[in-house]
Amino acid sequence: MPGPGIELVGAEEIAEVLEVMNSGFLSRYGPSDDPRFLAKTHRLEEEVAAMTGVRHALALSGGGSAALWIALLALGVGAGDEVIVPGFTFVASISSIVYTGATPVLAEVDDTFDLDPADVEARITPRTRAIVAVHMLGAPARLDELKAVADRHGIPIVEDCCQAFGATYKGRGIGSIGAIGAFSFNEYKTITCGDGGMIVTDDDELYERCFAMHDQGHAPYRLESRYAPRPFLGMNFRMTELPSAVLLAQLRKIDRIRTHLHENKAIVRDMLEEVPDIGFRTLTDPDGEIATHLVTVLPTAEIATAVAADVGAITLDQSGWHVYSKMNHLIERRTVTGKGYPFDVPAGDHPVPDYGLGALPRTDALLARSISIGIGIRDPNLAAFGIRMRDGEAEARACAATYRDAVIRNLR
């Protein structure tokens, strides 16, 4: 039971699903003049667009991974280009770049555990075509500073919002600040339908390109499956009505999720603040984050490793495919075909960076002394220790006490 949304699946989701089953329409397309067709996918898109504060949202069956891939393609990213991405992120932020043919250029994270804007700027070259700003562990990246860097160089930002659905940055929905944003609805995420994704953008042309890519080149706004002008060849990542129905019910629970996670996180953090040796992640917008994680920073990697072992957690440098140095397929440059850009390039063209441990020394050092306490998520690769969505004050206090005592024991 990994994320907060899945813990709350109940009568509302079941009712939504039954409505769809009784309607007889399972595809996102149906006859607009037939009242039995409920157009749940279309409604979901409208509600997410409104929540995010953008004109367009596009639901996808292919998860956050497809959302990122299609967003990059729609921006025109392709073979020979470079895309800057943090070295601390789920591997899909990087593989979506690889499968456009562009070269992922890893950048350091700073004390926000999100992209370091100065390091991003230092890595920009004439080939840089996009910056993927990941809002890791529920908290927005330094979007103002990243936007300033991106604008200076005329490069678009793709917001990878997969781990932070429902978060805001200075009053604006995440995904609305860059050129385009991507959400995930897998079961570890804020709300879920098992698997699924969403693109958000305010840019009409980008939306049309994403829509066409997700449905065989078709044009948007179709409720019915009619032919429409096809600007280019597309694929099929169409969302269907059943997962959309589940997500509509989940979406109505977002305020409850956000409020409860913030309350629980405050309890745990207040108790840990009694120990001066425990540091915390810098939050760009403490009220805007979704609060699924409390990231603690300990004085040394040795102490962090001992505390992690004590409570059954992991230090973040051990977080599987969330840290570049553990992505063996990336380090060994393995793609499904082994052919073509970005790893199989003509001699003398575009060198491939070394993605092995040590490529990002500041990220390595920070992650090695950091542990995330799950507040609404239990994930063996990110937050193996913590509390859950349905836990209340007693469990939050018990969790904080266990962690605090483990730190005190290991400081001696």
Ligand SMILES: Cc1ncc(COP(=O)(O)O)c(C=O)c1O
């Ligand atoms: C930061 C980040 N980006 C992208 C993805 C990919 O999302 P999905 O699993 O829905 O394809 C995830 C999911 O784990 C993620 O955490």
